[in-house]
Amino acid sequence: MYKYQPVIGLEIHVELKTKSKMFCQDSADYFGKKPNTHVCPVCLGLPGALPVPNKKAIEWTILIGQALNCSINKVSKFDRKHYFYPDLPKGYQISQYDEPIASNGWLKFQISNFKFQIKEKKFRIHRVHLEEDTGKLIHSGSDTLVDFNRSGVPLVEIVTEPDFDNSDDVKRFLEELHTIIRYLGVSDADMEKGSMRLEPNISLRKISIQDSGFKIQELPNYKVEVKNINSFNFVKRAIEYEIKRQTEILEKGETPAQETRGFDSVKGITYSQRSKEEAHDYRYFPEPDIPPLEFTYKEIEDIKKKLPELPSDKEKRLIKEYRLKAQDAFILTRDLRIADYFEKVTDEFNKLMLVQDKASVDIEKQQSLGQTIANLIVNKRLSTSLDPEEFAKKAITSTVTYIADREKMDKAVSKVIDDFPKAVEDYKAGKTNSIMFLVGQVMKEMKGQVDANTVKKKLIKILK
Amino acid sequence: MAKKTLTKEEIIHLSKLANLSLTEEEIEIYGSQLSEILSYIEQLEEVDTSKVSSTAQVTELKNVTEEDEVKEERSIKDLAGLKVNKDNYFTVKRIR
């Protein structure tokens, strides 16, 4: 007996949102700009131009490495990676080969299975390195057009170990990674604009199960890469398609070709990219134009101090601190702005409540204040585009039963005391029942927009 | 172990990697000239470098970087002299 087990690894490219490019002082804000207007001798690969690395891009790569629990390598360097393609102006890309900025990390998070059991899973990060982006190609008629505005934009490549065996885990991993990158504020990680690009590599491992129960695993002798996918769902579909396609090939006793494939999102299939089929020999060697990088322990630690609270930590804290349901804490922490907004609103809410008569407040149902706010945000009952204080005020109106307007009640109480001196006299004389008459009058005056108990307490206090 | 001669197939493979289209004659000439140079270079095998570190550059510098700022004056505003079309694109024969 045997079965096939998918072996999946990921390569993720993230464009950093630095002001200038990776190796020159040209603006990196290229999106939607007129072609070839954000270029200089360096990123256009003109004769004689030389690269100088962007300090911030290096720091941010270290930060990403730290967020992914990598060790930051004390010594690192840039290398030249050679191949010819019209979008690569120098005939080589400045990248990192054997001494990346960060390596050996991991990312763990909670995954719920089909039975809604929550399980923590951990996936290893192989390396994180820094390189430069290429230009953009547009195929038009008999021509391919080249725009170098994107050429030289800093690009971080994150490579995982082949630790995945299903497409759901991959999708969840990518979502977590995306959230982390956005938390760090180092990239828009906007898949549509191409500032985050995904490349899964997939192969199948044959596992033979002998009668004794002993399993024999065969390592796959091929690897299929699917290039440049721009959505998590497409990655999931591409993987599922590949698993099916490769299983069929293996079942026939053949081996899938080691190749790079593209993903057709309309048809939901992958296809061979013949143009890049020939095996590459990138001829890496140390970039002689850039002295090596070396970081002291202190420098690395100083950057680490800039690490914000990461989504999974924030999620855990929100659950604990605000007594949130796990799934709401998860949703709120997917977007740092929303998570921050939630905390601000909760804070505002608390401030507003402080000036309220505690006794007059009765929060809907038996849940925490935080959960109440979380519900409003998650179920979109109130818009998060409101100012947090505004949101908090509205939250109070819609979720709290209490004296609608303190002043209004005070006025109504005074009026009733003036209008019904007899009942007041009776109460003072010991006819405690007459208080209920007064409460009724106040309620009437306020058209029922008030809590009877609160009015009663108020009257007792005044008439004492 | 260093290699001494280059076969015709290897020369053709290298020319592809180097994006050079060579004539039959060039393939022949470079094959023999490169082999001659390689056999001269073979002398390096005498040198024991087992305990020697590499010198890929002699600057003795490290962490030479630029601040993350845009310097407009360095960008090319006028593409005159470069091969752009009327829409400001560079063009090649369609590649796929």
Add this chain to the structure above:
Amino acid sequence: MDILKASISKLRQLIKDNKISSEEIVAQISERINKENPKLNALLTVVEKPEVNENMKDKPLYGIAFTLKDTYVTKGIRTTAGSRLLENYIPQYDATVYKKLKEAGAVLIGKTNCDAWGHGSSTENSDFGVTKNPWNQDYVAGGSSGGSAAAVASHLSPFSIGEDTGGSIRQPASFCSVVGLKVSYGLVSRYGSIAYASSLDTVGPITKTVEDCALVLDVIAGNDNQDATTNPAKPSHYSKSINNDIKGFKIGIPKEYFVEGIDKEVAEQVENSIKLFKKMGCEIVDITMPMTRYALSTYYLIATSETSSNLGRYDGIRYGNSRKDFGAEAKRRIMLGTFTLSAGYYDAYYKKATKVRTLIKNDFDQAFKKVDIILAPVSPTPAFKIGEKVNNPLQMYLSDILTIPVNLAGIPALSVPAGFTKYKLPVGVQLIGNRFEEEKLLNIGHKFEQERGELPSID
């Protein structure tokens, strides 16, 4: 004729004293170029209207005309690197060295011929024809900066900026009887210098005198934030200390530089130079540099690896012609470099070479513990005949065997004219200094030149 033969320091004085204007210098030189350049082919491009900026009178090189090797990009002025591939290329920006010279008041009058991409030792690899040696036009001017050396020797420009990767400034300077300085790697910005081999390329002056070398270096040396390999330290004031006493300095003579195939007359000139140093009170010390014999192999592995990479950008898409227009030598070096970096051979070739490079550098480090400078021949032979080595790349490579170790170590060296052979071909002597010790090197070179006395010059 006096003006044409005058050194920079003399011209500066003449301009200062209002004895001649910058316009007159430029006019005389232009006339000379028109007359001599068709014979020599030293300049590939002559600047049509050289610009003299009157507002720069207080600048150190005000009004001094100069030429640049055609490997330096000059905005709006054709730059070819000696290759057909760039025969119509008009750059979009200025090389840092050009910018600095302009800012110092110097006036660019032309771009000089060279072996295409710096690949060569004779300018026979130029796609625009060989530069002839002004001393005997049947002979090469040397290379790759042959055009620069010939231009200065034949008074087509008071000074020129060459580029030295394996001897490309020093060897032509020696062949043409002019002074050539190969600087320490990182002293002068390479920004805008069309790269041959990035870890070896250096930018330096070719001049009539050592003092002129120092005057130009004062202008071009220093950190450039567009070249990450330039040294951040403030450079010295080189021209200030050239007259210092050199008595007691230790001059090292490496025995390895005097064995393999040294021409007898070259050896004689070097012997004479040693005598002059003794006369000036210097101490002559025999030293040994055992790794010297591996330098050529090491150099060709590193230089071709790097050049195969550097020439990748010439794909004809953004500028220039297609890769078909690379000449034979460029193709040969691209092929060799592609091979030495390729999978399976990287360790045996490129990596091995970088390790031997460490050992070669160590040789120099050891030597400079004992001596102030090292004295050696520049090239094993005087200028050779045009066509003599053109079909034998390895023989051609061997003519750089004594200049190459300096590039691998990243240290400075000066080629100073020593004399002539009996067939009236110039011979220079090479003075090698420790890293960033150009000040001492130029001081010693200048004193040597003074002691040597006036040599014949081209009429």
